[in-house]
């Protein structure tokens with residue numbers, strides 16, 4: 001048995017995986033609160049994750065817990081967990097979806113010599129989502145915490161630290177800091193200097209580790225609290241997208257995954273770094289020794305959930321209403337920039353609903369346009385991937401949104417590609433468990449995943465030629481409407 005833990009944005013999930021039976025033995029989840037402000041603040045307390053994690057694990061069957069041989073941790077990327085020398089978390093965690101650091105991004109980019117230079121040297125532009133600007137923000141806004149800062153950790157690294165006592169960062173998640181030279185897989189000293197020229201930041205960056213070996217073993221006190229055997233090994237884990245790549249089998253070039261979670265992501269596997277000179281695709285490393293070019297939009301289930309909650313509908317009612325509304329939502333267009341946006345780079349963006357008149361103003365169209373907007377937001381990524389020579393002939397779907405049949409078909413139709421869905425929707429938690437199994441077993445990763453992952457044929461979708469033609473038009477219309485938001489919120 002292997003335990004996968006996923007620290008998502010909206011919830012913590014635990015998944016018990018039975019390797020001998022190639023099946024998920026049990027899952028549990030616990031919702032997480034989010035501290036939001038109109039200025040773009042999006043924060044969580046690291047302690048909330050631990051409370052939720054303990055609640056999740058305690059709900060897994062005891063016999064299964066006792067049989068665990070390894071643990072892997074997945075986590076929302078980029079959040080800054082500032083750790084002090086006495087192991088204390090020094091401040092609330094600014095998350096990947098926090099957009100308050102636009103000014104710091106500008107300052108760092110300027111100090112480094114401009115956006116193009118950042119992309120060329122480090123692989124990525126410095127964007128508010130990434131960790132680099134959050135470190136500079138900490139210095140300017142929470143100076144006492146910054147002075148006491150001993151180690152920079154990311155959300156999943158912090159859980160690894162809590163589990164094992166080890167302060168390390170693995171390459172995949174580290175590449176999302178904006179501070180890693182993603183080709184050489186080492187901290188970029190000039191970028192660290194651009195973040196703070198007055199402090200030797202290399203001293204607070206943890207040692208970097210690869211995914212092939214465990215980072216340590218469970219501390220006895222933690223094993224006892226979680227009801228797990230002593231001496232269980234913990235793999236490096238990784239960012240949730242890196243772990244979802246494992247959980248959906250996107251570990252071989254040519255494969256591509258779409259994740260519909262709080263954010264929407266589109267990512268592929270590559271054997272060399274993919275650096276997009278336009279900066280649309282993030283040049284991340286994978287958590288399996290390769291690279292993981294990725295496009296991320298910040299508002300996926302954010303848009304559907306806000307609309308659904310405003311209309312006071314259940315998930316089932318939303319599904320029915322969207323299925324009943326026509327393709328293109330009768331001209332209603334949602335620009336889903338409710339939390340600001342990364343793609344396009346619009347940190348001060350706001351959500352807009354356009355195209356309404358007295359014939360189309362209905363719950364179904366509002367919900368359908370919110371769902372469509374998440375898919376349109378990723379569609380531009382396909383062009384960016386082909387510009388960067390990443391070919392794709394089908395998509396693997398994961399994340400909470402992939403539970404919706406109408407959303408799955410929409411992805412196939414908008415992308416004009418077949419969509420494959422795994423039996424398990426929790427790609428990130430599953431990937432974390434399978435990474436732990438891979439490290440423990442010593443088997444080849446691709447063979448292990450081929451033997452373990454199973455497709456749910458009943459939920460796979462083929463694109464419909466008629467709908468694809470219709471969506472091409474609606475996608476063009478969406479892009480024209482999005483231009484307006486660029487003018488309004490830049």
Ligand SMILES: Nc1ncnc2c1ncn2[C@@H]1O[C@H](COP(=O)(O)OP(=O)(O)O)[C@@H](O)[C@H]1O
Pocket residue numbers: 007008009010011260261262263301302304305315319398399400401403404
């Ligand atoms: N049947 C469904 N239809 C649409 N959205 C769904 C469905 N089931 C779950 N979701 C949405 O998926 C989201 C959670 O997705 P998840 O991938 O777990 O997010 P995260 O990892 O960012 O916390 C929730 O907002 C939830 O409403």
Ligand SMILES: O=C(CO)[C@@H](O)[C@H](O)COP(=O)(O)O
Pocket residue numbers: 008009010075076077078096129176239240241261262263264265296
């Ligand atoms: O910032 C990114 C990727 O760069 C996000 O994908 C986060 O990693 C959050 O993921 P979810 O909570 O939406 O799964």
